[in-house]
Amino acid sequence: MDIFVLILFSIIISLPIGIISFFIVNKELGFLAEGIAHISFGGLAIGIVLNISPFWVGTTFSVLSGLIIGFLVIKSKISENLFIGVFLSFSMSLGVILIKLSNNYGVDLFSYLFGSMLNVDTSKLPYIALFSILIVLLFLFFRKKIIGIIFDPVFLKIKGIKIEKIYYGIMIVISFSIIYLIKIMGIIMISGMLIIPGLTGFFISKNYKTEVLLSIISSFLMISLGIILSYSYSFLPTGPSVIIVGFIVLILSAIFNKIKKVR
Amino acid sequence: MFLRVENINYSYNKESILENINFSLEKGEVLFIIGPNGSGKTTLVKIILGIIKPDTGRVMINNLELSKANIKIGYLPQVTTHESINQKKIKLPVYEVIEQGIYKKLNRKEKSGLIEHIARRLDIIEILYKNFNMLSGGQKQKVLLARAIIDNPDLLILDEPNTGLDYTSQTSTFNLIEELKSKGITTIIITHDISLIPQNSAKIACLYKKIHIHERPESLLECPIIGSSIDKGMEFILHGSGKPHRILEKH
Numbered sequence: 001m002d003i004f005v006l007i008l009f010s011i012i013i014s015l016p017i018g019i020i021s022f023f024i025v026n027k028e029l030g031f032l033a034e035g036i037a038h039i040s041f042g043g044l045a046i047g048i049v050l051n052i053s054p055f056w057v058g059t060t061f062s063v064l065s066g067l068i069i070g071f072l073v074i075k076s077k078i079s080e081n082l083f084i085g086v087f088l089s090f091s092m093s094l095g096v097i098l099i100k101l102s103n104n105y106g107v108d109l110f111s112y113l114f115g116s117m118l119n120v121d122t123s124k125l126p127y128i129a130l131f132s133i134l135i136v137l138l139f140l141f142f143r144k145k146i147i148g149i150i151f152d153p154v155f156l157k158i159k160g161i162k163i164e165k166i167y168y169g170i171m172i173v174i175s176f177s178i179i180y181l182i183k184i185m186g187i188i189m190i191s192g193m194l195i196i197p198g199l200t201g202f203f204i205s206k207n208y209k210t211e212v213l214l215s216i217i218s219s220f221l222m223i224s225l226g227i228i229l230s231y232s233y234s235f236l237p238t239g240p241s242v243i244i245v246g247f248i249v250l251i252l253s254a255i256f257n258k259i260k261k262v263r
Numbered sequence: 264m265f266l267r268v269e270n271i272n273y274s275y276n277k278e279s280i281l282e283n284i285n286f287s288l289e290k291g292e293v294l295f296i297i298g299p300n301g302s303g304k305t306t307l308v309k310i311i312l313g314i315i316k317p318d319t320g321r322v323m324i325n326n327l328e329l330s331k332a333n334i335k336i337g338y339l340p341q342v343t344t345h346e347s348i349n350q351k352k353i354k355l356p357v358y359e360v361i362e363q364g365i366y367k368k369l370n371r372k373e374k375s376g377l378i379e380h381i382a383r384r385l386d387i388i389e390i391l392y393k394n395f396n397m398l399s400g401g402q403k404q405k406v407l408l409a410r411a412i413i414d415n416p417d418l419l420i421l422d423e424p425n426t427g428l429d430y431t432s433q434t435s436t437f438n439l440i441e442e443l444k445s446k447g448i449t450t451i452i453i454t455h456d457i458s459l460i461p462q463n464s465a466k467i468a469c470l471y472k473k474i475h476i477h478e479r480p481e482s483l484l485e486c487p488i489i490g491s492s493i494d495k496g497m498e499f500i501l502h503g504s505g506k507p508h509r510i511l512e513k514h
Contacts, residue, residue: 026352144359144363147353147355147359148363151360151395152340155338155363156363158313158338202352205354206354206394207356211354
């Protein structure tokens with residue numbers, strides 16, 4: 001695969017990842033990202049075993065779980081993390097048992113768990129580009145409401161804004177992004193992918209606007225450099241390479257933040 | 264009648280929090296609700312705002328349910344407890360927090376004029392572009408008060424507006440309440456600070472599960488909650504000036 005196509009892919013995918021990561025970090029939903037990624041594994045396994053498109057079965061599973069968790073976040077007085085923990089292990093168990101029963105164990109599992117850049121489908125790049133532009137436009141259009149949901153959802157509700165609809169919309173976007181990224185990044189690496197850029201932006205920004213921009217930039221840096229590393233040294237799996245680059249970027253931003261404070 | 268609270272009952276984990284709450288307010292009336300911690304004050308406010316559904320009863324505004332009433336609501340939450348707003352780390356400038364309180368469509372210039380006006384009024388103009396999460400508790404309280412009143416709401420609810428404020432700011436809150444009253448804004452103020460209540464305030468309610476409405480401050484002395492405070496050695500003195508005051512020497 002052409003390295004320039006991979007760089008182009010990194011640019012396109014960094015836009016939604018950076019924005020979603022900003023939301024996840026500020027709304028403190030790190031465990032939710034982890035949860036949806038693991039939950040979708042059950043859906044992927046059903047797809048593999050039944051020989052129906054794992055992507056679409058996984059997407060349905062992932063979006064439904066995102067909506068259910070979103071519903072619990074809004075309605076429940078019990079911490080959503082408890083529900084996520086239960087759903088997560090149930091779905092992973094279901095996935096492993098189904099794949100084991102189908103005697104397919106190990107076939108595709110490694111790439112689902114740790115990802116591979118070979119799974120970047122260049123024919124789908126125009127659709128991903130459209131998805132990315134749509135996310136950017138939605139963010140710009142609903143910016144004030146999204147910020148309101150992070151800061152004080154109760155006040156928005158009092159103003160008569162249907163925050164549930166916006167919240168469910170965000171859950172669907174997060175779920176879609178996760179399921180798309182699973183085959184490239186791997187289930188285990190997804191949550192880092194969705195937390196590190198936002199956290200980097202948080203460390204070095206003065207306000208939330210630059211935070212979003214820096215989240216997108218750090219997302220681009222970690223994806224592109226991680227992919228180039230994995231491309232150059234074929235023994236390096238894509239997901240872990242991206243996360244290690246991201247981790248270094250995060251540490252550097254934390255040091256930069258510390259130096260800035262001392263000065 | 265502008266606001267009618269009818270037969271509200273609410274319990275949590277089988278424990279009764281509010282029992283048979285009934286009261287009404289005309290447009291422009293100010294109601295002070297006082298009561299000890301855990302008396303159900305904030306719960307009642309959340310029911311009026313539609314955040315919590317009561318077990319029985321309803322809240323009507325202009326004879327319509329809140330969701331259909333199409334009114335502007337200003338709400339000052341308790342900054343220390345409200346949905347952990349105090350712990351929010353998002354780097355949101357004060358300007359944008361106050362902006363959340365604007366209902367009407369305005370262009371950028373009109374909006375900034377309105378925000379700067381209210382910021383001057385509450386003496387927070389110098390922190391207008393600082394991040395909310397960097398402010399002290401008292402400053403946060405003022406910013407949220409600005410958000411609540413910026414668009415001249417039809418119904419204003421202030422939950423412990425004096426929390427974290429210094430004496431000067433408390434006096435200015437007191438004056439502000441008088442000003443809002445003169446503007447005809449229907450206001451509900453929750454407080455345990457009795458000094459905030461002006462002498463000529465129309466209505467005062469004592470709440471402890473049940474509600475007792477008092478038309479004159481003097482009749483407050485009949486309120487069982489106040490009575491229990493007196494039993495604990497507190498003395499109530501009625502002043503004529505209508506201004507809040509502090510007694511500096513024992514007398």
